Amino acid sequence: MITITILLFISFQVRIVPHAGTSVRNVTAAPSAAPTAATPRRDPRVVLTRDLYVAGHEQPHPELCPALGAHLRLLILVTSAPSHSIARDAVRLTWGHYAARRDVALAFVLGSPQESMRAALEAEDALYGDLVIGRSFDSYSNLTLKTLSMLEWADTYCPRVPRLLKTDDDMFINVPRLLRFVSTHENVTRTIWGKVVRKSLPKRTMKSKYYVSPLQFPGKVFPDFATGPAYLLTSDAIRPLLEAAPNEPYLRLEDVFITGVLGARLGMKRQHVAEFYNKKVAAHPCAVQRGIAIHMVQYHEQFDLWRKLLDGKTKCAS
Ligand SMILES: *[C@@H]1O[C@H](CO)[C@@H](O)[C@H](O)[C@H]1NC(C)=O
Numbered sequence: 470m471i472t473i474t475i476l477l478f479i480s481f482q483v484r485i486v487p488h489a490g491t492s493v494r495n496v497t498a499a500p501s502a503a504p505t506a507a508t509p510r511r512d513p514r515v516v517l518t519r520d521l522y523v524a525g526h527e528q529p530h531p532e533l534c535p536a537l538g539a540h541l542r543l544l545i546l547v548t549s550a551p552s553h554s555i556a557r558d559a560v561r562l563t564w565g566h567y568a569a570r571r572d573v574a575l576a577f578v579l580g581s582p583q584e585s586m587r588a589a590l591e592a593e594d595a596l597y598g599d600l601v602i603g604r605s606f607d608s609y610s611n612l613t614l615k616t617l618s619m620l621e622w623a624d625t626y627c628p629r630v631p632r633l634l635k636t637d638d639d640m641f642i643n644v645p646r647l648l649r650f651v652s653t654h655e656n657v658t659r660t661i662w663g664k665v666v667r668k669s670l671p672k673r674t675m676k677s678k679y680y681v682s683p684l685q686f687p688g689k690v691f692p693d694f695a696t697g698p699a700y701l702l703t704s705d706a707i708r709p710l711l712e713a714a715p716n717e718p719y720l721r722l723e724d725v726f727i728t729g730v731l732g733a734r735l736g737m738k739r740q741h742v743a744e745f746y747n748k749k750v751a752a753h754p755c756a757v758q759r760g761i762a763i764h765m766v767q768y769h770e771q772f773d774l775w776r777k778l779l780d781g782k783t784k785c786a787s
């Protein structure tokens with residue numbers, strides 16, 4: 470236990486070097502503490518995030534963020550798996566339409582696909598031009614790496630956008646409502662908004678899908694974190710998160726890692742917003758119109774929610 474605690478104070482100067490041929494900026498990690506004369510060796514069993522993350526993008530599409538985001542109010546990055554082309558289509562055909570606005574940009578962020586998926590993804594991207602593909606292999610245990618790839622893309626290609634929404638391809642996002650939220654919170658800095666969970670305990674039984682070993686997270690209670698389906702960040706949070714990530718033990722719970730562990734380490738505000746439902750809700754038009762983010766939305770449900778969002782007939786108390 471003592472060894473583990475000491476590990477957290479070890480500092481590393483890290484340089485993530487992108488693959489040759491990419492134009493991605495190098496990310497240099499800031500040391501989290503000054504090295505001491507007797508810097509202890511880290512436990513070789515601890516896997517740091519920098520041991521896994523591969524920086525850079527195969528398909529960066531800088532044009533998705535014109536003028537580095539200077540004229541945007543909101544960048545929406547939707548994490549998606551290579552095989553989820555149907556879910557991406559449903560987003561494009563419904564709430565993704567708001568990307569046509571000049572002040573909103575949207576892209577899908579994928580991990581590196583299996584060879585067998587490449588041709589289909591190339592065809593999809595030739596048609597829509599909205600797939601950003603990272604270099605870490607796409608898999609469930611690599612979700613955290615996908616979020617880092619998303620942050621790296623925002624930092625490299627869209628650094629002037631004021632707000633970033635991280636969301637998934639099975640989400641319905643009420644973009645007009647979100648834009649209203651963005652305007653009423655415009656002067657805020659270093660903040661993450663979403664469905665904030667407090668005092669959550671790491672699952673220590675190996676059978677759990679969410680199992681976390683004490684080497685990955687030694688504490689008893691997770692820091693407050695915003696749940697993964699959708700959270701909004703001020704863009705001044707992006708660079709510090711990217712710089713702090715490499716030195717932390719890798720945690721595959723991306724929301725706990727990014728918004729909790731790193732958010733707490735960096736002293737960022739994590740604010741609960743009730744309209745980020747981040748769960749399935751009974752799709753009454755008023756619930757849809759009042760919410761910002763609804764989770765577990767299948768292909769056909771996107772169209773139903775979209776119709777309910779645009780429904781001008783139902784009278785809802787706002
Ligand atoms: C990134 O770092 C490498 C190695 O230090 C260097 O050769 C390269 O020019 C750097 N690239 C950028 C974009 O700064």
Ligand SMILES: *[C@@H]1O[C@H](CO)[C@@H](O)[C@H](O)[C@H]1NC(C)=O
Nearest residue numbers: 521523604605606608610611
């Ligand atoms: C996660 O990504 C890394 C880097 O691409 C890869 O080496 C590793 O196999 C991936 N892990 C899983 C479980 O897919």
Ligand SMILES: *[C@@H]1O[C@H](CO)[C@@H](O)[C@H](O)[C@H]1NC(C)=O
Nearest residue numbers: 650651652653654655656657
């Ligand atoms: C943000 O700051 C500007 C300039 O000080 C001010 O005009 C505006 O009302 C502020 N917005 C909010 C939502 O407080």
